Amino acid sequence: MSGERYRTLSAVFPVIFREKDGKTEVLLARRMNTGYMDGLWDCAGSGHVDEGETASQAVVRECLEELDIAVDPESVTFAHLCHRLGLNGARTYYDLYYHVTTYSGMPHIAEPDKCSELQWFDMDSLPPDTIVLRREALAHIKTGCPYSEYIVDAKVMQG
Template sequence: MMMGEHFKCLSAIFPIIMRTKDEKKQVLLLRRENTGYMDGLWDFAGSGHVDENESAMQAVVRECREELGITVELKDIRFVHLSHRVGQNGARTYYDIYFLVERYTGEPYIAEPEKCSGLQWFAMDELPEDIIGIRKQAFLSYLKSEYYSEVINF
């Protein structure tokens, strides 16, 4: 880093897409594949990086359309958690921004099959064992109305 240059970090968005079925709240997860990050584990469906010149909420709209084929309106997105993931020993530093999405148009499907090997609704209290640990931690923080957390990556 050159003298006077500020540290830069990445931002990623994680829509927590929820529905109620048979009087049970469910969350939509996808199984990552061929991404180079946590492949084989469950993650929030529709998650991704915030692109240049794009707001975090605009990224939610774009990623949900690209990955799941659903339309999400900005007015239907609600911020619920921010996790500052501090990278060390070569790991990247991220601001992971979590949003609740309970209204959308369309039926979610795997729109990027090269990056996803499964898409499934899970009861909120029955998350799979093989979900990415920091995602589960953020989800539990959301459920407790904790809006901020920090994760140190070693």
């Protein structure tokens, strides 16, 4: 085995549901000016896990920063893990999805320089311009599947 150990990044994705007219809706945000998947729909309140914090703490922090809602830490429960393996220069991540069930405040865009829209969508009819990985993770969450893997190849992404 060679010198330095393999290191990855971690990102959190709050899955905020509501029931409306007998249907389950999920809160999504349209990314803007982030350098990653700008213009596409993503889980609202998503972000990186910072050094020295747990993934569930990151969910609470990101929801406050991006949505201006105070999440009850006890309501943050694990939903899904996706190991996103990066090849040819793409980054490898552990994407951690958490159900967020209890919060105070009304979600709104608190970082208008990074998000252009915030909207609730029926889980059964997500917009076509939802990030593919998020669409797949939400489908796994809906069926109760706790783990998935996805390979991202930078060469393929570049053309």
